[in-house]
Amino acid sequence: MIGGLFIYNHKGEVLISRVYRDDIGRNAVDAFRVNVIHARQQVRSPVTNIARTSFFHVKRSNIWLAAVTKQNVNAAMVFEFLYKMCDVMAAYFGKISEENIKNNFVLIYELLDEILDFGYPQNSETGALKTFITQQGIKSQHQTKEEQSQITSQVTGQIGWRREGIKYRRNELFLDVLESVNLLMSPQGQVLSAHVSGRVVMKSYLSGMPECKFGMNDKIVIEKQGKGIADETSKSGKQSIAIDDCTFHQCVRLSKFDSERSISFIPPDGEFELMRYRTTKDIILPFRVIPLVREVGRTKLEVKVVIKSNFKPSLLAQKIEVRIPTPLNTSGVQVICMKGKAKYKASENAIVWKIKRMAGMKESQISAEIELLPTNDKKKWARPPISMNFEVPFAPSGLKVRYLKVFEPKLNYSDHDVIKWVRYIGRSGIYETRC
């Protein structure tokens, strides 16, 4: 299991050091600093073995988190734990920065004591942790016996992510379908790979222990139901989507999903990620990028890029940004664009073209002349792909929320009383076109 956990700043100074096992000595702290943080080469692996000691690290801004072990631990678990650790810290004090860590070091030690025991990860749900580890320090003397046992049963219980007795005057829930659409396209416009990775994020402000059931236009479910209603099969068949794979928050009853493909759960209070999914079929690609790069002699490049929006004209895409890489020896760039603003950013080696809004079924164009300094560098310019960022108000996968039913048998509110909000946001993931 995890033998120790260290947090370093960018200089390699230790901010937090917690050792769980005897086999990890103080020298491990230095070994990581010398071999990884101060290493001259770029990091070649997130797992490093130094003198039979294995170091797992993740980086958040310029803070290094390193878990150390001498055993054959579950590596996936260690990384999952490190991410979780970051989430928990962020939930307590916001951004993970050197200052915040220094200001909260007592809290961090307290958390580390609680969520990692002898190197075994323990309950790390912030909802539960916040009930007894607070920034003020808990005043145990003020707690009643009931409160205490409620805390412990929540921390260890089956529904460790939710405490009992939550009350809201207005029962409300928000569902965000957040998708990132990824594309790799050849210069000729052939889709090399495309997939959507989506998340359903839920914010719940519901009283009691509500039992929820979530439904979407999952092809498998629709087809199963469609057997009964013959007319609808063809209609709904078109609208349903094939989900390649999905994963769920630990509140979702996986065995029920496995057997009935129904998504039922008791949600944590507040915001959480209900599910993640991935689709690869019938993706709506919101934009098409058509690049044209011409080398005019050895010192000049002509670039022309056309973007076409490919969705309903009534919808508006926002925050559109096209990034056209330029060679390292660029000396000057002239840009002409029909819409938006374009700038050459020498520090980023790219022309960045920004358009605030763009309706569907439109197209726009940019042309640029790039002057190059003559070099005797033998290595050819690698021509990185043209990448794009945008945000569209629909789900490129075609996913639709069909229902989210709430049952709370003990309290007197019904599904109809709950105010529900659904929003779809499609963003660009890695959206690249080779040129």
Next chain:
Amino acid sequence: MTDSKYFTTTKKGEIFELKAELNSDKKEKKKEAVKKVIASMTVGKDVSALFPDVVNCMQTDNLELKKLVYLYLMNYAKSQPDMAIMAVNTFVKDCEDPNPLIRALAVRTMGCIRVDKITEYLCEPLRKCLKDEDPYVRKTAAVCVAKLHDINAQLVEDQGFLDTLKDLISDSNPMVVANAVAALSEIAESHPSSNLLDLNPQSINKLLTALNECTEWGQIFILDCLANYTPKDDREAQSICERVTPRLSHANSAVVLSAVKVLMKFMEMLSKDLDYYGTLLKKLAPPLVTLLSAEPELQYVALRNINLIVQKRPEILKHEMKVFFVKYNDPIYVKLEKLDIMIRLASQANIAQVLAELKEYATEVDVDFVRKAVRAIGRCAIKVEQSAERCVSTLLDLIQTKVNYVVQEAIVVIKDIFRKYPNKYESVIATLCENLDSLDEPEARAAMIWIVGEYAERIDNADELLESFLEGFHDESTQVQLQLLTAIVKLFLKKPTETQELVQQVLSLATQDSDNPDLRDRGYIYWRLLSTDPVAAKEVVLAEKPLISEETDLIEPTLLDELICYIGTLASVYHKPPSAFVEGGRGVVHKSLPPRTASSESAESPETAPTGAPPGEQPDVIPAQGDLLGDLLNLDLGPPVSGPPLATSSVQMGAVDLLGGGLDSLMGDEPEGIGGTNFVAPPTAAVPANLGAPIGSGLSDLFDLTSGVGTLSGSYVAPKAVWLPAMKAKGLEISGTFTRQVGSISMDLQLTNKALQVMTDFAIQFNRNSFGLAPAAPLQVHAPLSPNQTVEISLPLSTVGSVMKMEPLNNLQVAVKNNIDVFYFSTLYPLHILFVEDGKMDRQMFLATWKDIPNENEAQFQIRDCPLNAEAASSKLQSSNIFTVAKRNVEGQDMLYQSLKLTNGIWVLAELRIQPGNPSCTLSLKCRAPEVSQHVYQAYETILKN
């Protein structure tokens, strides 16, 4: 005061200040002070001097302060064990606290104070906490047992904590179950023999139930524990799999990977015909692909595992090639791993896409990645034959870029492509040769040299190219030196006339000026091969090479099976068994996949477990790229086939003349493959000192084995005949015969004095003859030969005398001298005295040589009146060193295939056809020197008829 204060003031001052604050009455100030102490501790300052003061702050109802003090205690208790005892009372008291959080905190911290003295005080509170009414305390106590076991294993056993821990597996709270499982699993690892985790269908059922209810971490502990279980039959395996598969949809990647581990392992037990088996395979792919959308570090862990899974069960991900395409922003470690998996998944169906991708990658910036991409193109060519041509042209395009490391990498892989598809893509050699000067890496240089040597006959200036490498021979790495040596020998064998000087140069560089034993030995072996038998040398050095296998870096199957049992863990990331990186006995228990059982019988011992796929399906494993070249180099020497030992003592050549007598025939021959068989004959003959080749110290001993081996029964000896009648030699009559016994030839003489005077001062001399026969000792006639007296003398002969071709071939001119005069006579010796004892040829070699000798060299003879059957003939001939290599029966006739070798190394191959009932038999002889055939026939006749 001494100056030392200057070194300590700041620190001393600080500690002093803290001490004061710790003893302050104000609670807030106390807390601040403890915080400062912890902060100093974190950055590595030694604040152990404050131990008593900090421990004094322990008695508080402020939980935050208490936790801080505990933190301090955990760090320093070990260095101050006596002081740590002071804290025990507080712990024991806290374990009775009404607040379960405090009870748990106390038991958790006590376990972390790793001081022997404290452990005994820990037992009672721990026992209570293990049975606490609150699950939070119980789950903490369960872990504490593991802590205590780490400090004092015996104590834990004696106190019966292990049994209590086992009981916790049936606890009603899933988190207690999970922690108990985690603790037991770890303890069990240090007791591989014990049956601590007594897994049986009942306990497994409990675990599976808890699996649905506990935290994500608890699920991991349970799944990892389940993976150690061996179901008793396929039914049980299937039912466990069914209950584990829902975990594949968990958001936590570690849960998913641990579930994959259980499924991969138990799948071994399922029959492939089962519907469920197919369903399971289909279910595994999507979650594995989803892992690739996790954070990069987890992607890396996932990819390393997928690499194993793809090797074990390629069918799972065979349609998922696209998800492994590299993204521009992927971290380098993810890129490299993806590339590896892409090659493994490459097949005819997707090769076009893969190649297009690889070509893109080859223009990237990261040198390692680009190299790997270029190498991958080569591997695709080798793996998918249909793509080879496209791969080669892609590689040529890349060579045109002139980017140094791309060119070098491309040349290394092209060499492999040549190996896989000989005589197909050699047209590109010219392009390769253009880039000779830019090669500065040993591997690329060696590859290029290999290509030049292998295709020397097609490269006009091969000798110049190799010569240019030879100039800096001693500055090259061993890899290049060895390759250069082999390449030049190859060149010499292909173009002997022009390159004699070059080969001598490299041989002397390798044998005389090098300190590297490998290089020296290889040099000697080549040298001796060339000097002893150039034909054999050619067969050895230019032997057909076995094709290289397509998968070059598969993990060895037993290791792969073991690693499958470690999916998700560090072992699967390193691709090494835990014993390779874990110290001590922990976690080094060898794991293996369960055997496939269709019946309810369970195989207990893992040793009997067959490895996954039947052996036939496993592709041949040959070493990874890095070792490949070494492999190529070694190949030239070939596997040790027991070939014919070479001549012991007959080849006469000066040190300068390496070419030997066989050269003429060598030059006339086509270097074609020999009858489709690829054998090589290593030199195993004794090398006499007079051969001219330098004798390597230990080497000659190795080769000495064969000397003295021979048939004990001598060959046929003809009766003595009168060679010199008395009337011609003033009364001296000489009659004699030749014998061969145990490898030595002698001339048996009978001297009779028919004169009237005493004869003395005998001496004998031979004229130069065809086989270099010469007296090995002076003619010793001890006493004067009186009239009418006869003396018998056996004169040993050697075959190292001067050679002159005689007519007839076996003519020997002898001069005998005595006190009276010198007399000359000539005699014909039977050729069989020259048949050496090691004239038995290997069957393969026989076949090949038979085909190799042109038909016009074949001579056929009839041996009449020889009513012998095959056995008798064979044994008779054998005693005269004519060896039967093989025997066949064709249409009622016995065919004997025989070989013999003359003292000068000339091989004669014979086919003797004996027809039962027919007194005459047919002898066909093949020899590179056809002149001897007639005499060999005579020898046959003589031997068979006597």
